[in-house]
């Protein structure tokens with residue numbers, strides 16, 4: 225029997241909604257995105273609007289950047305400051321009059337990849353979402369691990385350099401200062417690349433377009449990005465030794481620009497790299513929709 229499921233991924237920059245059928249979750253029936261508003265009230269309204277546009281029937285799944293425990297957001301991510309201490313789930317239930325399940329956005333992406341994606345049948349998986357920041361999800365022995373408070377899997381704030389650039393979390397040199405959408409922009413600025421060919425402030429998308437056109441600076445910036453990405457993955461592998469790293473989030477759409485070098489540098493960076501013959505680094509099969517698909521699968 226078919227059952228329409230709707231999931232919405234609320235990121236720091238953009239919101240993505242999908243509708244899928246429970247019996248064929250790998251097939252996306254409808255998809256829509258819009259920018260993330262800057263106030264909590266507007267975010268809740270926009271999520272409700274998107275849910276209605278997706279012809280929500282039964283229940284809504286929402287993936288949100290932040291620390292989620294017991295079905296409510298305890299602390300939203302620094303990239304989503306406006307949602308701090310906002311009971312998103314309660315507000316959405318009031319607005320939509322249906323059941324709503326909330327989980328961390330990267331955990332949702334991990335669920336999607338374990339159900340219909342590249343991590344199907346793999347027991348030890350670490351997923352990182354490269355978006356405005358870096359999110360993460362960890363599965364060990366086939367089950368998603370959430371830690372003592374439900375806060376496990378926030379690798380974006382691993383410190384790689386205490387003297388590095390200031391992070392949105394208030395500390396310095398976090399991994400996501402280098403290997404995220406904001407990170408690649410910072411790397412560009414360090415090379416004096418501040419604007420794109422149209423005179424607009426440089427973005428990850430513009431850097432991807434420029435690299436594809438053969439721009440030497442942009443290619444070098446994505447190379448440096450790959451080095452930082454590999455360094456963080458190596459740190460995670462030193463602790464968790466997963467069989468598979470899945471790279472998801474918005475920047476997975478341009479993974480051809482950095483994934484090969486990331487694989488090479490990972491082997492060089494991690495302890496016993498050449499002996500870790502089973503560890504693979506793969507782009508999320510659901511691409512940047514993984515978070516929304518995983519949110520739809522929450523119940």
Ligand SMILES: [Zn+2]
Nearest residue numbers: 381391393398
């Ligand atoms: Zn940080």
